[in-house]
Amino acid sequence: MPTTSEDATAQGSPVSWSRRFVFTVILLLIVGAGGGWAFLAGSLPRTSGTLILAELTAPVAVVRDAAGIPAIRAQSTRDLYIALGFVHAQDRLFQMDQQRRLVQGRLSQVFGPKALTTDRALRTLGLYRYAAATVPLISSEFMGVLDAYAAGVNCEEWQPTHPNVLELLSYRAKFVATRFNAPHSITRIFVTLL
Secondary structure (H helix, E strand, C coil): CCCCHHHHHHHCCHHHHHHHHHHHHHHHHHHHHHHHHHHHHHHCCCCCCCCCCCCCCCCCEEEECCCCCEEEECCCHHHHHHHHHHHHHHHHHHHHHHHHHHHHCCCHHHHHHHHHHHHHHHHHHCHHHHHHHHHHHCCHHHHHHHHHHHHHHCCCCCCCCCCCHHHHCCCHHHHHHCCCCHHHHHHHHHHHHC
16 A cells, blocks of 8 residues: 555654764763763862861861872871872872782782682782781881781771762772771882882
8 A cells, every 4th residue: 555645754764763873872872971970079079178087186188180190299198198098098098009900910809700810819819918018027117007008098077978889899998997007008009119
């Protein structure tokens, strides 16, 4: 049975369907990009305003330049290193934890069996054991620096209020369960030198 122009209009012309499809795809891309931006913006660290950290003994100023690079002013060395650890955790927690797990031979806890070969090799090297054995040899002054830095990393106040990548990976709880300490700082030095 031949179709009339009224039947073709009722079914929609191929041009109108393709326009609808293109419009829907563009709309979905815009909504997805907006949602992605909102998610990422919510996971960024708080870089303005005032925070009160129980670990500090005096006010500390952290000022970031246009590129987000922090400059820290503190009245004591301890407060300076607490603020440094705090800022590092704000900006680089995932990287810091990956370096810690790498040196300890524990990447497979996050990435599964595919990381076991790397874990075995690094446990055999024993870099974390070496870092832990180094701690008693460190001067009390430098140990104070490492402890202050770890106190800043372990502050709860730096954590973003919105879901972030760590939460999506169910990762944040794994990090918080293992508090940052002096051997972890030493292992970060080792990774930097590798």
